[in-house]
Amino acid sequence: MIRLKKIDLEKTRVSAVIVPVCEDGPIHDDASIARLADQAMALAEFKGGAEDRVVLYAPEGVKAERAICMGLGKIASVDKETLRAMGGKAVKQAIALKLDALAIAAPLPERLALTETDILESLIEGAYLGNHRFDHYKEKPSKTPLKRMDIMVSAAQAKAHRALAHRVRTICDGTILAREWVSLPPNDKRPETLARAIVDRAAEAGLKTEILTDRALKSRKFGAMLAVGQGSESKPRLVVLRYAPKGAKKTVVLVGKGVTFDSGGINLKSSAGLANMKMDMSGAAAAAGTIIAAAGLKAKVRIIAVIPIVENMPSGSATRPGDVIRTYSGKTVEIGNTDAEGRLILADSMAFAVKAYQPDIMIDLATLTGACVVALGEKIAGVFSADDDLAQAIVDAGVRTHERCWRLPLPGDYKELLKSDLADISNMSSGRWGGAITAALFLSEFAGETRWAHIDIAGPAFASKAGPYCEAGGSGFGVRLLCELLERL
Ligand code: BES
Numbered sequence: 350m351i352r353l354k355k356i357d358l359e360k361t362r363v364s365a366v367i368v369p370v371c372e373d374g375p376i377h378d379d380a381s382i383a384r385l386a387d388q389a390m391a392l393a394e395f396k397g398g399a400e401d402r403v404v405l406y407a408p409e410g411v412k413a414e415r416a417i418c419m420g421l422g423k424i425a426s427v428d429k430e431t432l433r434a435m436g437g438k439a440v441k442q443a444i445a446l447k448l449d450a451l452a453i454a455a456p457l458p459e460r461l462a463l464t465e466t467d468i469l470e471s472l473i474e475g476a477y478l479g480n481h482r483f484d485h486y487k488e489k490p491s492k493t494p495l496k497r498m499d500i501m502v503s504a505a506q507a508k509a510h511r512a513l514a515h516r517v518r519t520i521c522d523g524t525i526l527a528r529e530w531v532s533l534p535p536n537d538k539r540p541e542t543l544a545r546a547i548v549d550r551a552a553e554a555g556l557k558t559e560i561l562t563d564r565a566l567k568s569r570k571f572g573a574m575l576a577v578g579q580g581s582e583s584k585p586r587l588v589v590l591r592y593a594p595k596g597a598k599k600t601v602v603l604v605g606k607g608v609t610f611d612s613g614g615i616n617l618k619s620s621a622g623l624a625n626m627k628m629d630m631s632g633a634a635a636a637a638g639t640i641i642a643a644a645g646l647k648a649k650v651r652i653i654a655v656i657p658i659v660e661n662m663p664s665g666s667a668t669r670p671g672d673v674i675r676t677y678s679g680k681t682v683e684i685g686n687t688d689a690e691g692r693l694i695l696a697d698s699m700a701f702a703v704k705a706y707q708p709d710i711m712i713d714l715a716t717l718t719g720a721c722v723v724a725l726g727e728k729i730a731g732v733f734s735a736d737d738d739l740a741q742a743i744v745d746a747g748v749r750t751h752e753r754c755w756r757l758p759l760p761g762d763y764k765e766l767l768k769s770d771l772a773d774i775s776n777m778s779s780g781r782w783g784g785a786i787t788a789a790l791f792l793s794e795f796a797g798e799t800r801w802a803h804i805d806i807a808g809p810a811f812a813s814k815a816g817p818y819c820e821a822g823g824s825g826f827g828v829r830l831l832c833e834l835l836e837r838l
């Protein structure tokens with residue numbers, strides 16, 4: 350549980366109070382907190398620098414068993430991410446100390462270049478996400494999450510920001526849902542199972558839900574989805590989740606790539622390439638986590654999540670390189686490479702979404718290309734859109750949430766690289782370079798006239814090592830980003 354609460358440390362016993370400290374000036378006005386910061390600064394080993402940390406045991410004048418002083422660096426350098434990271438690190442340390450609760454002293458907005466809302470939002474977010482552990486598969490989890498986290502504020506602030514605390518928790522719960530789906534091992538999330546898990550959770554959140562089975566997909570001519578899924582014993586599913594508030598003026602479609610395991614198919618990946626390919630459904634997880642959170646937030650826009658779920662496997666029934674398939678849109682595709690499967694299932698889903706829902710905006714999220722990871726690394730997503738305003742809105746939401754996005758181009762002349770002698774288009778570029786771009790250009794053929802953006806999350810969807818407020822594994826990337834975006838559309 351996390352909440353905003355007034356705590357008088359001279360009267361109330363706490364097991365740990367977290368005191369953020371800057372190296373170049375005070376950031377608290379509460380006398381007992383300020384004294385703890387001074388005490389830490391008097392020690393040779395603590396200067397308030399970004400990596401500095403010291404624990405004061407049984408400090409005088411307060412009923413805290415310990416004060417953990419956390420350096421933030423220079424006042425001018427403190428931004429929302431500094432505070433999120435601080436919140437996450439504080440929780441991690443409290444867990445390592447085997448505590449079950451902590452209280453974080455919120456710094457003063459007057460002293461930092463941040464609003465009160467930004468400060469509280471960041472502290473809640475970092476602490477709440479940092480307290481999440483995915484250890485369902487261990488007999489004895491080695492780390493027990495904290496039971497109580499209090500962000501210390503005045504009584505008036507606690508009251509004024511109650512809605513904020515609810516909003517942040519709701520978005521973080523969506524993020525945690527996505528993280529857990531991504532981290533789930535691939536034998537426990539084959540298409541039928543994952544589709545069911547998503548739909549059950551969405552129904553609990555009050556969404557309208559639907560699953561198209563492989564039979565329905567066959568009769569409705571989802572040729573690309575069926576081709577990708579035909580090598581697996583677990584058949585494709587298309588999940589549709591709908592959120593329709595009264596009076597909504599805009600419809601936003603979210604499409605999420607849901608490949609529960611990407612072996613590459615007949616173009617089998619290398620051993621190194623196969624590692625973590627359970628994460629290839631991160632787009633699906635993010636789309637579902639977002640719409641579930643948005644329902645909890647009572648978002649103003651109509652949202653529809655279209656989530657194709659398949660397993661890409663090699664077998665005697667698998668699609669071959671050289672096959673030509675007919676997609677939902679009617680366009681034919683030559684399979685140049687069975688490992689370029691994501692764009693195929695997205696092509697069917699996007700064409701279907703445009704036809705069925707005529708959205709004002711369509712955004713797809715996909716762990717689409719290794720090339721995007723080469724370009725932007727493991728922490729930044731690629732954004733592609735012909736619409737400058739939409740691209741900028743996504744990049745801006747990325748700055749605010751620190752789910753960072755960088756815009757890449759959609760050069761029309763590169764479409765040359767996707768030409769096929771036999772079919773309308775090939776799923777593989779004839780050239781070696783610019784793989785993230787050619788993948789996005791392929792998708793653009795299936796967006797019709799809709800305002801559309803593609804977010805390639807192949808890098809940030811999965812954390813290869815733990816960060817300050819995310820363990821190694823699924824990151825839930827996209828949920829905070831899209832919730833932020835949806836509020837501003
Ligand atoms: N799921 C992969 C992309 C991926 C790579 C995600 C690394 C996360 C980390 C995708 O389906 C894929 O295999 N893409 C190929 C495309 C190529 C065959 C044209 C790639 O990126 O190599």
Ligand code: MN
Pocket residue numbers: 611613687688689690691
């Ligand atoms: Mn692939």
Ligand code: ZN
Pocket residue numbers: 608611629688690691716717
């Ligand atoms: Zn893939």
